[in-house]
Amino acid sequence: MKKYKNLILLMFICIIGIGLFFIKNDKGNMLLANDNYGNLHEKQNFESINNANLDTENRLKESYNIYVNDAFVDVGYNWDGSIFLPIRSVAESLNWTVHWIPEKQVIQLKKNIDEAFVNVVNLFGKAYIDMESIEYTIKIQNIEILEDCIYISTLDSVDWKHIENVSKPLNFYINDMLMTKNAYLVDDELYIPTKAIASSLGKVYRYNAEEASVSIDWINIDSVLINNIPYSSFTYLKEVLGLDQYEFRYDNQSKGSKDMVPVYKGARGKMISLTFDDYIDDEVLPLLDVLDEYNVKATFFTIGNTLNQNKEVLKEVQKRGHIIGNHTWDHLNNHSITEDEFRAQLIATQLTVQEITGLLPTYYRPPGGFYNEKMLNIANEIGLKTIMWSINSNDALFDSKPDIIKDTVLNNISDGSIIVMHTKRTSTIEALPEIIKEAKEKGYEFVSIDELIALRSENHENK
Amino acid sequence: MKINKVLFIALILGVFLVSGCTQNQSITNDITENSNHNGLEAEKDEIEYTIAEKLLEKRDWDVQSLFLQDKSVEKIGLSKDGVIYALSEGVIYQIKDMNRIESISDSSDISTFHILEDGKDTLIIGGTTTGEIIIYSTLTSSWVSSEIGAYRDKINIIESDNAGNIYVGQSSKEGGGLWVSKDQGKSWDKLTDMTVRGIAIHPKQNEYIYVVDKLSYVSKDGGKNFMKINTNANYGILIHPLYSDAIYYASSIGVDTTDIEGNISSYTKFFLEGSMTKLQLNPTNINEWLMGFWNYPYGKGGLYYSQNHGTIWTQVKGGMEDILVHDIAFSEDNSLAFIATKNNGIWALNLLNIRND
Numbered sequence: 001m002k003k004y005k006n007l008i009l010l011m012f013i014c015i016i017g018i019g020l021f022f023i024k025n026d027k028g029n030m031l032l033a034n035d036n037y038g039n040l041h042e043k044q045n046f047e048s049i050n051n052a053n054l055d056t057e058n059r060l061k062e063s064y065n066i067y068v069n070d071a072f073v074d075v076g077y078n079w080d081g082s083i084f085l086p087i088r089s090v091a092e093s094l095n096w097t098v099h100w101i102p103e104k105q106v107i108q109l110k111k112n113i114d115e116a117f118v119n120v121v122n123l124f125g126k127a128y129i130d131m132e133s134i135e136y137t138i139k140i141q142n143i144e145i146l147e148d149c150i151y152i153s154t155l156d157s158v159d160w161k162h163i164e165n166v167s168k169p170l171n172f173y174i175n176d177m178l179m180t181k182n183a184y185l186v187d188d189e190l191y192i193p194t195k196a197i198a199s200s201l202g203k204v205y206r207y208n209a210e211e212a213s214v215s216i217d218w219i220n221i222d223s224v225l226i227n228n229i230p231y232s233s234f235t236y237l238k239e240v241l242g243l244d245q246y247e248f249r250y251d252n253q254s255k256g257s258k259d260m261v262p263v264y265k266g267a268r269g270k271m272i273s274l275t276f277d278d279y280i281d282d283e284v285l286p287l288l289d290v291l292d293e294y295n296v297k298a299t300f301f302t303i304g305n306t307l308n309q310n311k312e313v314l315k316e317v318q319k320r321g322h323i324i325g326n327h328t329w330d331h332l333n334n335h336s337i338t339e340d341e342f343r344a345q346l347i348a349t350q351l352t353v354q355e356i357t358g359l360l361p362t363y364y365r366p367p368g369g370f371y372n373e374k375m376l377n378i379a380n381e382i383g384l385k386t387i388m389w390s391i392n393s394n395d396a397l398f399d400s401k402p403d404i405i406k407d408t409v410l411n412n413i414s415d416g417s418i419i420v421m422h423t424k425r426t427s428t429i430e431a432l433p434e435i436i437k438e439a440k441e442k443g444y445e446f447v448s449i450d451e452l453i454a455l456r457s458e459n460h461e462n463k
Numbered sequence: 464m465k466i467n468k469v470l471f472i473a474l475i476l477g478v479f480l481v482s483g484c485t486q487n488q489s490i491t492n493d494i495t496e497n498s499n500h501n502g503l504e505a506e507k508d509e510i511e512y513t514i515a516e517k518l519l520e521k522r523d524w525d526v527q528s529l530f531l532q533d534k535s536v537e538k539i540g541l542s543k544d545g546v547i548y549a550l551s552e553g554v555i556y557q558i559k560d561m562n563r564i565e566s567i568s569d570s571s572d573i574s575t576f577h578i579l580e581d582g583k584d585t586l587i588i589g590g591t592t593t594g595e596i597i598i599y600s601t602l603t604s605s606w607v608s609s610e611i612g613a614y615r616d617k618i619n620i621i622e623s624d625n626a627g628n629i630y631v632g633q634s635s636k637e638g639g640g641l642w643v644s645k646d647q648g649k650s651w652d653k654l655t656d657m658t659v660r661g662i663a664i665h666p667k668q669n670e671y672i673y674v675v676d677k678l679s680y681v682s683k684d685g686g687k688n689f690m691k692i693n694t695n696a697n698y699g700i701l702i703h704p705l706y707s708d709a710i711y712y713a714s715s716i717g718v719d720t721t722d723i724e725g726n727i728s729s730y731t732k733f734f735l736e737g738s739m740t741k742l743q744l745n746p747t748n749i750n751e752w753l754m755g756f757w758n759y760p761y762g763k764g765g766l767y768y769s770q771n772h773g774t775i776w777t778q779v780k781g782g783m784e785d786i787l788v789h790d791i792a793f794s795e796d797n798s799l800a801f802i803a804t805k806n807n808g809i810w811a812l813n814l815l816n817i818r819n820d
Binding site (some may be wrong): 055056059060078079080081082084101103104105106108114116117118119120121122123124128135136137139140207333337398399 | 468535634635636658677680695696697698714715716717732734737738739755758760761762787805
């Protein structure tokens with residue numbers, strides 16, 4: 001203990017020094033906020049989103065492109081010395097049926113008479129299992145790691161047809177939204193990645209590695225490999241999939257990145273905005289009723305993949321004056337998907353919302369707040385402004401109670417707050433009336449995100 | 464101004480707290496130094512104090528880093544006389560007291576082990592990455608090889624029942640099986656060709672054998688026939704030695720419970736972000752559970768403690784945060800638990816303190 005006395009004394013003096021420094025330089029709430037933050041919650045909110053993004057990128061740094069019988073299927077990662085592979089894409093390519101049991105975080109795999117349950121690691125709804133387990137569970141015959149690639153191969157598989165020596169890649173657009181930067185002209189015929197167009201149209205893409213074939217909505221699609229990715233002729237795809245309602249074009253313009261910034265809050269004024277993320281279905285109707293009762297217009301960032309089953313509810317959201325935003329097609333962690341997959345996640349939701357409501361969303365919220373500069377640019381290329389939040393109501397926590405949600409929002413509200421909440425949660429619906437009433441009593445006006453953004457100062461935008 | 468004053472006072476208080484922590488830390492450091500001095504040198508004298516006794520000379524600590532600090536320890540077990548056996552990177556270590564850590568295996572290809580005590584001898588049954596079984600006698604300090612006839616792939620699990628019968632499970636893409644030895648590993652019978660990653664034998668009715676691999680099964684006739692159990696939780700199986708009416712099947716984020724016939728009775732979900740890496744029930748208290756939990760994509764997790772049958776979990780703090788737990792063993796008197804971790808060696812958890820927190 002003696003040997004630490006000097007150290008403790010030294011620390012004590014340092015602390016006193018720091019304390020005196022703060023007192024001397026007191027400019028009001030120095031520790032709690034600086035010019036960019038309305039309060040401590042906003043600061044912590046921003047830092048937590050920022051750190052989560054940095055941590056995730058760091059954890060996904062050691063990645064492996066996975067090829068099954070020559071064709072790229074997905075990306076795996078080295079986590080803590082073990083390599084994890086995405087089970088769905090790998091198993092489905094080898095014709096296993098994959099059934100996700102979310103309440104157990106378990107996946108059921110079936111192929112002919114074989115059946116297995118596997119415990120998975122869950123990255124935002126995408127399931128991974130370690131390479132050793134996947135190898136014996138789905139009976140992979142050969143697996144080889146070469147640098148940052150994993151090659152899985154099966155015996156007796158059909159060989160792919162490859163197109164080599166392709167020219168410079170081209171940009172390919174659907175309804176003016178950049179779908180891929182990797183289209184190719186081969187003998188005057190335009191080839192586009194088969195998965196990119198399938199996913200951008202919200203259709204089911206399957207790769208059958210045993211037969212070297214792909215399908216879209218269970219229709220077999222002729223395809224070849226370009227750079228180990230399945231491609232199909234655009235003319236052929238248009239005919240087979242019946243794509244006359246869409247406008248397509250391509251060009252070879254290089255796309256420079258712009259300094260895009262996400263919006264965390266609105267202008268300095270006593271205006272705030274409510275936003276609701278995730279799925280839209282009948283359970284949203286009571287939430288709409290509460291908002292109607294208090295005459296509040298909100299923004300709903302919707303997940304795309306169930307919208308076609310809930311068209312009437314989506315129309316109802318629009319009819320009641322709320323803004324519909326894009327929350328991607330599958331609500332994946334965007335750091336864990338390829339650039340083309342990310343574009344497809346946005347485009348599929350854009351096209352579906354437009355088809356149902358007639359309006360194309362202009363706002364996008366990244367699931368879980370996961371974004372980086374590249375994603376901001378991609379969203380911008382698709383015509384979407386990235387909207388974050390300055391107040392996390394914490395209503396997505398499994399044990400979140402109405403009182404906690406209410407206190408979290410009301411204690412941290414400030415000028416221009418964008419409040420994130422979630423659909424389909426009774427606690428949120430119960431908390432809302434008090435939140436709206438008390439915020440109004442404090443002099444805040446609830447405005448749509450359109451209005452909040454319009455009032456945003458250029459100065460703040462740049463920050 | 465007011466807030467800064469409050470913060471200033473809080474910071475001063477922080478200094479005292481830091482000094483308190485520093486005192487706790489010194490325990491760990493002293494132990495580390497001792498371990499390093501004596502390292503892997505085996506000493507032949509008798510054990511004066513068991514590791515648990517030595518650790519509990521001081522009570523005011525929650526966790527301590529003990530041995531093999533920079534190594535990955537995959538499996539840990541304790542003999543009745545308090546000796547720790549640990550599998551680290553293919554090698555089995557015998558740890559008799561705080562200063563005696565000795566590698567006892569000649570090879571470095573051991574994939575799992577099990578401790579079998581028959582009153583006279585303590586046997587360490589080892590399974591290798593090439594499908595072999597080797598047996599170490601602590602009486603003779605020597606290994607013998609045992610012919611089992613498994614595939615040339617890793618042995619996944621070794622268990623024993625309270626009659627001393629040894630069960631070996633193997634699961635590989637080549638195949639696998641379940642073997643039993645009724646003569647302490649001298650000879651083996653293959654019970655089934657089913658691949659096996661987890662085994663539990665009912666402590667009161669030894670003919671009930673539970674195995675898990677891709678699915679879960681129960682045998683009610685000592686392994687002659689197996690019946691599928693209707694659970695998708697197949698990460699591992701646990702049976703409490705005293706309260707053995709319930710069988711626990713672990714999944715990533717919870718446990719299914721069945722009766723001994725394999726009929727599902729309940730499911731407990733753990734509300735934590737990540738996946739289970741190990742679950743252990745206190746052999747004397749059915750409600751006290753320890754669990755390793757790890758969020759692989761984010762590299763977060765550690766050791767978790769529950770006093771209420773897995774309903775509520777508290778993360779164990781004090782240095783074990785964000786350390787991946789591989790295995791957990793309760794000490795004989797249940798005052799401590801020893802934790803095998805990835806890249807951070809073996810830790811001790813002071814259950815006497817944790818229970819009072």
